[in-house]
Amino acid sequence: MMPVKFNLIVFILYLYADIALSSFCYWNTACSYRYFSTQTPYNAVRGDIRDSVINIPECEPISIWGIFRNGKTYPDPKSAIRMKEAIAIRDLVVSSYENGRCSLCAQDIDNLRDWVIDNNMFDKTSALHDEGRQEMFSIASRLKQVYSKLNELEGANYRFTPTHHHWVKESAKAFLEGLGSKNVVMDDLMDPIKSDSEEDPAWNKETNKYKISSDYLAAKDRIQRRLGIEFSLTSDNITAVYDLCRYSWSGLNNKASPWCALFTTEDLKVLEYIGDLEHYYKYGYGRQNAEMNGQIPLADLLESFQLAKAGKGRIITAYFTHSRIMDMVYTALGWFKDSKPITAADKKRDRYWRTSRNNPHAANIVMVLNKCAFKKSSDYHVMFYMNEEPIRSVCEGGICSWAEFEKLLSPFREITSNNKTTALK
Numbered sequence: 001m002m003p004v005k006f007n008l009i010v011f012i013l014y015l016y017a018d019i020a021l022s023s024f025c026y027w028n029t030a031c032s033y034r035y036f037s038t039q040t041p042y043n044a045v046r047g048d049i050r051d052s053v054i055n056i057p058e059c060e061p062i063s064i065w066g067i068f069r070n071g072k073t074y075p076d077p078k079s080a081i082r083m084k085e086a087i088a089i090r091d092l093v094v095s096s097y098e099n100g101r102c103s104l105c106a107q108d109i110d111n112l113r114d115w116v117i118d119n120n121m122f123d124k125t126s127a128l129h130d131e132g133r134q135e136m137f138s139i140a141s142r143l144k145q146v147y148s149k150l151n152e153l154e155g156a157n158y159r160f161t162p163t164h165h166h167w168v169k170e171s172a173k174a175f176l177e178g179l180g181s182k183n184v185v186m187d188d189l190m191d192p193i194k195s196d197s198e199e200d201p202a203w204n205k206e207t208n209k210y211k212i213s214s215d216y217l218a219a220k221d222r223i224q225r226r227l228g229i230e231f232s233l234t235s236d237n238i239t240a241v242y243d244l245c246r247y248s249w250s251g252l253n254n255k256a257s258p259w260c261a262l263f264t265t266e267d268l269k270v271l272e273y274i275g276d277l278e279h280y281y282k283y284g285y286g287r288q289n290a291e292m293n294g295q296i297p298l299a300d301l302l303e304s305f306q307l308a309k310a311g312k313g314r315i316i317t318a319y320f321t322h323s324r325i326m327d328m329v330y331t332a333l334g335w336f337k338d339s340k341p342i343t344a345a346d347k348k349r350d351r352y353w354r355t356s357r358n359n360p361h362a363a364n365i366v367m368v369l370n371k372c373a374f375k376k377s378s379d380y381h382v383m384f385y386m387n388e389e390p391i392r393s394v395c396e397g398g399i400c401s402w403a404e405f406e407k408l409l410s411p412f413r414e415i416t417s418n419n420k421t422t423a424l425k
């Protein structure tokens with residue numbers, strides 16, 4: 001018996017060694033990792049309101065309130081400069097491969113070599129990308145298929161409010177095009193939200209700690225060894241290559257970027273976590289006054305639905321804004337809160353605070369007020385959706401009774417009257 005058993009073990013070990021040594025191919029990975037923190041394509045995480053909409057027979061949707069992050073943009077100017085420099089890494093990887101030092105597979109190398117630079121990436125920094133336009137357009141057209149009342153927009157029965165940034169205004173425009181209503185106009189711009197004039201070092205403490213953690217250093221080392229290049233990659237270089245990977249990933253036809261082949265799934269998860277930490281400490285639970293800012297549009301939500309209940313409401317009220325405001329809104333509502341703060345030392349796989357899910361391109365929360373004519377009396381319910389899926393953790397099944405809804409939103413009522421101006425400054 002012994003020799004057989006021994007041989008079997010040797011054979012298994014041999015198999016494992018072979019799997020570990022054979023190069024990992026990105027291009028033919030059936031499910032390539034598509035979660036890129038705040039640069040996650042909407043299509044990678046969205047539901048579909050046409051399938052997920054909650055219909056109750058006796059109920060009729062009477063008012064919609066939504067907040068939408070802008071669709072995909074080109075990188076900001078600072079990142080674009082680093083990304084342009086990092087393109088030089090491509091030649092280093094290709095020649096390393098030719099010298100037998102790089103363990104990427106042949107097709108991944110071909111794809112990287114054939115990758116065509118989209119100069120818009122560097123010339124149109126921060127502008128709304130066509131994919132972003134499409135994301136916004138499609139969300140609106142799906143909503144319209146579900147809520148036929150959206151065909152009746154006119155006069156004062158709607159309100160669309162973007163922030164003043166061009167990529168947000170363009171997103172709102174694409175959304176309106178998706179609704180296909182002629183003569184519908186955007187409202188005054190949403191009050192400019194304080195852009196942080198001075199960065200508080202506390203916001204970056206955890207992110208910086210993570211960049212020297214064994215988790216991150218191991219990923220860095222893996223990348224360096226797989227590429228086999230002599231040039232020693234800095235964290236900035238890795239960030240720039242990661243940006244090349246995620247900005248050139250196409251969510252519309254689900255086409256992976258050849259730059260992503262430079263990373264394993266584990267590497268991508270490490271880089272994703274940096275985004276989670278950053279947003280947590282800059283705009284989420286890790287920051288002192290994040291709640292304050294998030295409360296602003298929420299007070300309006302309660303007011304909008306109260307008006308609708310009184311028969312004077314709008315068919316739709318929609319805000320168009322930035323990823324950080326989404327974070328602040330979640331924080332104000334107490335959503336995606338982990339029992340302990342997320343930290344550099346402890347990357348939990350099952351954390352609730354996941355920017356890839358909560359803050360992808362075109363992230364959105366949509367709430368729908370329903371008027372229900374049950375046997376005894378009329379009643380109201382509010383359905384909660386995020387990225388076109390019901391939010392089941394807030395109220396059972398994603399359906400809140402009016403009392404539950406009011407309870408959730410009433411803390412923000414006072415904020416409007418007392419602190420509206422100070423909170424915005």
Ligand SMILES: *[C@@H]1O[C@H](CO)[C@@H](O)[C@H](O)[C@H]1NC(C)=O
Pocket residue numbers: 082085086087088089234235236237240
């Ligand atoms: C790598 O990063 C350093 C800064 O950390 C930068 O000076 C250098 O230009 C980058 N190189 C490439 C090829 O991107």
